[in-house]
Amino acid sequence: MRYVFAKHEIPALSVTGTEELFPVHRIYCVGQNYSKHMREMGSNPERDAPFFFSKPADAVCRHGSNISYPPATKNLHHEIELVVAIGMKGINIPTTEALNHVFGYTVGLDLTRRDLQQEAKKKSRPWSVAKGFDHSAPCSVLHKVDEVGHLEQGKITLNVNGEIRQQGDISEMIWSVPEIISILSGYFELCPGDLIFTGTPEGVGPLNRGDILEGEVEQLTKLSITIV
Numbered sequence: 001m002r003y004v005f006a007k008h009e010i011p012a013l014s015v016t017g018t019e020e021l022f023p024v025h026r027i028y029c030v031g032q033n034y035s036k037h038m039r040e041m042g043s044n045p046e047r048d049a050p051f052f053f054s055k056p057a058d059a060v061c062r063h064g065s066n067i068s069y070p071p072a073t074k075n076l077h078h079e080i081e082l083v084v085a086i087g088m089k090g091i092n093i094p095t096t097e098a099l100n101h102v103f104g105y106t107v108g109l110d111l112t113r114r115d116l117q118q119e120a121k122k123k124s125r126p127w128s129v130a131k132g133f134d135h136s137a138p139c140s141v142l143h144k145v146d147e148v149g150h151l152e153q154g155k156i157t158l159n160v161n162g163e164i165r166q167q168g169d170i171s172e173m174i175w176s177v178p179e180i181i182s183i184l185s186g187y188f189e190l191c192p193g194d195l196i197f198t199g200t201p202e203g204v205g206p207l208n209r210g211d212i213l214e215g216e217v218e219q220l221t222k223l224s225i226t227i228v
């Protein structure tokens with residue numbers, strides 16, 4: 001097959017213990033999945049069905065990246081999240097089988113242009129420009145399930161310039177990983193290469209040029225990035 005111009009490079013993440021890369025297919029994100037974060041965003045933490053948004057696959061960037069402060073915002077926010085990597089196709093996946101579809105786990109940042117998101121909420125407009133901008137999904141290296149098992153509990157933290165900004169435990173998620181996979185697969189056929197950002201604990205806040213971010217989920221490799 002020939003193309004009218006050179007094919008785009010496939011966005012990919014490193015995997016621990018191998019030279020092989022994980023090719024990213026799609027990025028899905030869960031909105032408001034920790035009750036204290038819902039309260040800080042002005043919502044009521046009732047167990048309404050989870051809602052989803054997405055980012056383009058090439059929004060991923062790797063551990064150690066320098067990320068340019070994005071255009072069109074004065075309020076770039078950090079959201080540290082556990083990220084699930086899908087390794088097996090599936091549609092309408094039952095909760096009891098959901099974990100069989102997981103390839104592994106990593107730590108990610110759902111970078112958000114909060115001012116644009118607030119405007120979109122007010123005007124009932126889509127979140128794409130607030131959430132799906134270039135380099136808005138930095139991720140650490142992936143750990144395979146064989147190595148770390150399935151993560152159900154463990155501290156999730158974000159430090160900015162050495163100070164703790166976000167802290168929680170992934171056991172506090174309103175919707176668990178199997179539930180998220182099951183519900184999301186009712187909307188989309190999940191494919192190997194999909195990433196799912198599972199929501200952020202409380203403490204989201206603004207970032208500035210020069211900030212050094214270190215995100216961590218217990219058992220996983222830290223994510224470090226710098227805003228430039």
Ligand code: MN
Binds near residue numbers: 199
């Ligand atoms: Mn988020």
